[in-house]
Amino acid sequence: xxxxxxxxxxxxxxxxxxxxxxxxxxxxxxxxxxxxxxxxxxxxxxxxxxxxxxxxxxxxxxxxxxxxxxxxxxxxxxxxxxxxxxxxxxxxxxxxxxxxxxxxxxxxxxxxxxxxxxxxxxxxxxxxxxxxxxxxxxxxxxxxxxxxxxxxxxxxxxxxxxxxxxxxxxxxxxxxxxxxxxxxxxxxxxxxxxxxxxxxxxxxxxxxxxxxxxxxxxxxxxxxxxxxxxxxxxxxxxxxxxxxxxxxxxxxxxxxxxxxxxxxxxxxxxxxxxxxxxxxxxxxxxxxxxxxxxxxxxxxxxxxxx
Numbered sequence: 533x534x535x536x537x538x539x540x541x542x543x544x545x546x547x548x549x550x551x552x553x554x555x556x557x558x559x560x561x562x563x564x565x566x567x568x569x570x571x572x573x574x575x576x577x578x579x580x581x582x583x584x585x586x587x588x589x590x591x592x593x594x595x596x597x598x599x600x601x602x603x604x605x606x607x608x609x610x611x612x613x614x615x616x617x618x619x620x621x622x623x624x625x626x627x628x629x630x631x632x633x634x635x636x637x638x639x640x641x642x643x644x645x646x647x648x649x650x651x652x653x654x655x656x657x658x659x660x661x662x663x664x665x666x667x668x669x670x671x672x673x674x675x676x677x678x679x680x681x682x683x684x685x686x687x688x689x690x691x692x693x694x695x696x697x698x699x700x701x702x703x704x705x706x707x708x709x710x711x712x713x714x715x716x717x718x719x720x721x722x723x724x725x726x727x728x729x730x731x732x733x734x735x736x737x738x739x740x741x742x743x744x745x746x747x748x749x750x751x752x753x754x755x756x757x758x759x760x761x762x763x764x765x766x767x768x769x770x771x772x773x774x775x776x777x778x779x780x781x782x783x784x785x786x787x788x789x790x791x792x793x794x795x796x797x798x799x800x801x802x803x804x805x806x807x808x809x810x811x812x813x814x815x816x817x818x819x820x821x822x823x824x825x826x827x828x829x830x831x832x833x834x835x836x837x838x
Contacts, residue, residue, distance in 0.1 A: 535735055535782055536810035539819055543736055554744055556616050556647065563613075563622045574628040581620075584641075584668075586660035588653075592642035593661060594620045595672065596631035604637040605678030606669070607836070608662050610694075612685030612712075612817065615654060615749035616646045626684065626817055633829035634836050636678060639665055643690075651754035651761070658690045659697050666705045680708035680836055684816055685785075686749075688714025688777075692763035692792070699771050708836050710776045712816045712828065716764040717788045718746055718756040725787035735782040735812035742784065764792050769799035776804045776835040778828050780811035806831060 534540075550558075578597040583590050597604070607630060611623035620627075620642045627640040643657035665672060666679060683691035688711035695709045720742045722728045732739040750756065759766035775796055779789045786807070793805035808815065811825060820826045 533781065533810045535812060536819070536822065536824070538822055539736070539810070539812065539815070542819070554748075556748065559617055560619070563617060564619065567621045567624065573624060574632060576628055576631055579628075584639075584661050584664045586657070586664040588656040588660035591657045591661050591664075592620065594624070594627065594640045594642070596627050596638040596640070597673070598631040598635050598637065603673050603675035604635070605680070605836075606665055606672065606674050607631075607634060607636040607638045607678070607680045607682055608658075608665055609638050609640045610643065610658050610681070610683035610687035610690040611640065612683065612687040612814070613645070614715075614745040615686045615689075615754075616745075618645075618687070623684075623817065626820075629820065629826075629829050630682065630832065634833045636680065636836065637673060639672070646748040646752040646754075650752040651749065655690055655693055655697075655760060659694045662694055662698070662706065663703065666703075678707050678836060679705050680710065681706055682710035682712070682832070683714070684712035685814065686715055688712055688789075689716060689718075689761075689763065692716060693760045695772050695775075696759060696763060696766055706773045708776070708838075709773050710778075710832055710835065711789065712778045713780050713783050713785055713813055714777065714789050714792070715746075715785055716792045717762045718750065718754070719762060720746070725784075725791075727787040728784050731782045731784045731786065731812070735784075737784060737813035739784045764788055764795070769796050769801060772796065772799070772801050774802035774804075774835075774838070776806070776832065778816070778831070779805065779807045780813055780815055781807055781809050782811060783813040785813060804835060 611618040631638040644653040754761045796803035
């Protein structure tokens with residue numbers, strides 16, 4: 533189907549990007565300027581900024597408690613942003629919605645970003661924070677049941693990579709992994725996936741933007757052939773936790789997410805792939821106010837309850 537009309541209207545109203553090379557500092561400042569004040573955000577029982585003292589160093593995290601229950605399952609969330617954008621603030625609304633809809637306590641990770649920090653700094657922060665959450669479950673009010681990981685876009689890359697690192701390390705506490713329109717193959721050869729050609733222009737994220745947007749990460753030492761960078765390159769997907777992969781019909785990254793889901797199933801992993809019609813990239817972050825796309829949170833809730 534065509535792009536959802538409300539998404540199309542929003543994209544048409546967006547100003548053209550400035551000419552010249554991408555400027556991380558200016559782009560980050562632009563994102564942060566769009567964050568609403570705290571008083572206008574979805575209310576929860578508690579939201580607290582904490583420093584996670586992990587094996588990778590001190591990592592800023594934000595902990596979202598949905599209600600007054602004594603204990604909760606945990607969901608560790610990795611924001612998107614092509615590995616150089618996004619923050620605890622820009623994705624605060626996503627973390628709040630995840631907490632409210634799932635009933636889990638959400639730990640959002642303020643990982644180190646490219647280009648200031650070389651690979652694998654951000655990934656190390658994400659994985660170490662999951663281990664920290666498990667080790668500090670008492671202080672976090674973890675009920676010892678669900679310990680899920682989730683991420684959108686490049687955060688979905690981190691979710692898949694963290695699941696693989698945990699399996700390889702014998703860390704078996706992760707119960708679920710959720711990936712919203714993940715970037716799973718950072719080899720951007722357009723011949724690899726039909727969606728890179730079919731959805732190349734006109735739906736928000738465009739195929740031509742993938743290389744420059746990811747250049748900061750790849751230039752920091754991330755090798756697209758490394759399964760930690762491109763999880764779809766992992767030869768052995770057995771033993772990974774159950775997965776939910778949500779894709780957008782009109783997203784250039786659609787096919788790699790759906791192929792990864794099929795490969796997980798072939799490896800014996802309980803994997804669900806759910807395609808959202810009329811959606812491009814980033815619809816959970818930017819367009820969840822549209823009921824058809826807010827449904828992604830309910831689908832996540834139902835998956836995590838299994």
